[in-house]
Amino acid sequence: MTFGLQPEAGPVRMPAPVGDLSAHAGPPPALLFDHVSVRFGAYTAVNDASLHVGDGEFVSIVGPTGCGKSTLLNVAAGLLEPSEGDICVYGRSLEGINADAGYLFQADALMPWRTALSNVITGLEYAGTERKAAERLGNEWLARVGLSGHGERFPHEMSGGMRKRVALAQTLIRDPKIVLMDEPFSALDVQTRVLMENELLQLWTTYRKSVLFITHDLEEAISLSDRVIILSAGPSTHPIAEFRIDLPRPRDVAEIRMTPRFVELYHQIWDAMKEEVLKAYERNQRKLAD
């Protein structure tokens, strides 16, 4: 992918011509939200959201807290069916669980009664992989996420960062084409977080998954992504702007934050989302007052 070439790369105001994409020649995008709405009873969580994630692209979705970011991700995972609109995976309308996708949850999703190794190979076990081969691959992945020798530990015997590594290995060992991430590092301390972000980028560079990454942390979004999509405050969340991040790769997430281009992008994006953040804040204040 070649960005960083156009000097004027910056905000692309929504509504982007997403509809054109399906008609576009070339490979279909890994994920395509086509006018997706999600309603829970009378409450509209997501309203007419259209966006896409290209093959091998790292896209972040940023929005104020409680704006329905996770809802979008659950739709992409096939855990939640949209009330309206369609979700396409590599050009095919999704039905049931998205078998091409791995999902890294915000909360701990490891089974507390299984060891790290056993957790990592759960997906292989489901697929009926032979036990020995699965364990060999599992140990390889544990090493890849920096946990060799910790395979026999139970989740409660590990730190939050270690548990996230196990979860990452558990997701990636299945070699999914798409990885969905829901604020995976939000519970970690700042240092561990930077470490994990760098490791994630390294893994992404090696395996070139299509990533849809959800966060409320704008710095994290910019330093990791090819593209950042801003959501409006909920309810009736929808994308309001998207920005191409033309920072050179490979990146170091700690260092890149000091570069002038990063700061420039940060200001641009923050300007675009400030209003929505304030809206969400006011709504929360009102809720507290009631």
Add this chain to the structure above:
Amino acid sequence: MSEISANLRTDAVIADPSASGRTAPGRPAARPQRRSRRRAMPGPIVLTALQAALFAALIIAWYALVRSKALPVFFFGDPVLVFQQIVSWFVTGEIFVHLATTLIETLLAFLLGVASGIGIGLWLGLSPLTAALFDPYIKALNAMPRVILGPIFIVWFGLGIGSKVALGVTLVFFVVFFNVFQGVREVNPVILANSRMLGANRRQLLTTVYIPSALSWVFSSLHMSVGMAFVGAVVGEYLGSARGVGYLILQAEATFDVNAVFAGIIVLTVFALVLDLAVTLVEKRLIVGKPKS
């Protein structure tokens, strides 16, 4: 003002025993407070000694009251005779067949109760329609004092082991059933979603998520289940039987031998404590991946 601050400081000492020796050496106000700290929580050896002393005091008081005829020996027994009765049971070996019977009944009631509790708990937990259908009946059965089923079980299963096991099962079943039902209903939704994303089919979800999750709830109620099985066995024996510790007590009561009744109660108590200890040991081996509270 200074008194208040001294109190505050000694409170801190109470909260942090490691600091006890080092605080406020030249502060007289702190000294009585420190003594009271020691009185509040003695060391483990002292505590055990105190507990033993309390036991001895109770027995001696019992003995004294009975011997001085303050209490009629016919109703309250004599601790010496009770002790002699226990010794003679064990020396003659008479007790062992009864202990074995009670133990077998307890174990059978426990195993069958746990198995049926898990099975039906899983079934109803996974099938909301069935659960809704059975809900009032389960509530009624649980509210019923089930010990009262004893006579019916004796009619159905006879005076042998069967009726005692049946009674124990009805007691154990509900403990396990409610735990499994709850466990299935409250399976961590994130773990469930994660497993689905990892490609689990329905059967795999059952074996790798629902059952382990429900079992961790069963383990948390092991003590209570074993206790219930034991209650079922003993009460069943007491209602009518030819063997078992409950039968010994029943017999002693029939001959107005209050010493043997007390002896039987003491043997049962010790038996229950040993059983509980065994459960603790099993529990330590079984519960490996302790769920986060």
